Amino acid sequence: MSYILEVQGLKKKIGKRYIVNDVNFRVEAGEIFGLLGPNGAGKTTIIRMITGLINKTEGNVLIKGSSADTNFKESMNELGAIVENPEFYKFMTGYANLKHYARMSVKPITEERIKEVIRLVKLENAIHQKVKTYSLGMRQRLGVAQALLHEPSLLILDEPTNGLDPQGMKELRDYLKELAKSGTSILVSSHMLGEMQLMCDRFAIIEKGELTHVASMEDTDREAAEELREVKLVVSSAAEASVLPVIASAENLRVADEQTLTFMAKYDSMPEIIKQLAGSGILVYELTPAKKSLEDRFLELTRQKEEAVL
Known part of the structure; x- marks a missing residue:
């Protein structure tokens, strides 16, 4: 099995409290893996530790089998990420923003690559407009384009559907599925369980900083069919x-x-x-x-955990 990302025993302690406690999961090549849980569950903190934006208290992050601690630059070169909202210079065009990010890249990015990612996110007709004229969905797609410029093996998206209307959600979902089929692995976090059910191949449930369940959507659907x-x-x-x-x-x-x-x-x-x-x-x-949704399954698992504690 080829793993693009391996998270091992990840912990984050603030004061005397662990806000992330012993989280373990793996992301396979070419899959969409969801981190699911309510707001405040620790999803963004996990993503920030994976991407090196904050220090972890304990644990290890492996990117394509290599430790991000000992090979930080090489590991980060394999990642493209949007943590929270993508930020751009609104007075510049989408194209000028991508050119600006391309110039800052450690890895040389050609003009052809910039045009390729623009085509990938279907922004050809708007790329020369100023970003301030973009809808939220268009800015999300421009953010994905920016994250993909250096051809990462893993794309990480934190709550990418926040603020999107149903059409924008569907467009982003369809695009990410196409991207995964081309071989790029995707780690996406969200509290919108219904949307993740339509998008992810596998998922992990995060609750109060702890990973409580990991399963594939296929297994979840099969279990539901037998109930x-x-x-x-x-x-x-x-x-x-x-x-x-x-x-x-x-x-x-x-x-x-x-x-x-x-x-x-x-x-x-x-x-x-x-x-x-x-x-x-x-x-x-x-x-x-009646069809059980991922939200129903999430509530069941949460209830089972609470009963086990009692």
Whole structure:
């Protein structure tokens, strides 16, 4: 397995209190990895330690297998980051800003590379406008372009969807997925769990400075499919449907009216339910299994941890 980033036993202590305590995770090549948790959970502090913006109390950060402590310049050369909001000279054009950052880079950046990142973030039509005319979404994309100028292996984004409207969120999400497919690893933090569910391959939940759970979205969806969830069924005859074996044996079966009933069932039992209904000549107008979101999963895990402490 090829890991672009390895965070080992990361701790940050302020006074007598650890605001980040023993955090461990890895980011694979070409994946989008999410740091999820409420505001104040420690996500930005973790990112600031990874990028060297603040000192860590304990732990180690490896970039492509090399310690950021002993090979700081080489390690930071592999990173591109936007921590909190991207800042630009608003009186200058987007292009002039990128040229300015290119001149400050340790690694030589060609004119062709600048044009390439502009195309990547789809800012060709606005790049020669002044940044003060940009929408928040456009400034976010310009920030991503700036972070990618030196061709980093890992892009780190702290709350990148803050302030974006739904269209801006979708554009950024789609772009980051394309970027990951091209081989760039992405570490993104957010408190917006629904948005991260659409974006990330794997995620870690951070709560009160501690990592409480790491999983892939695929595993999370599979676990949810195996759990019971409430199903709403609207058919031509609720009475006839309720005596079918697959429904009669279901938990919490309730007939709401002549056409509607609810019950608990596993997601993967839906095909058999439909098959029995169709085989009995019962018309199906609606079959709606409640779908667990990442937010639901987050609340479950948080509750389980609290109960374990008690």
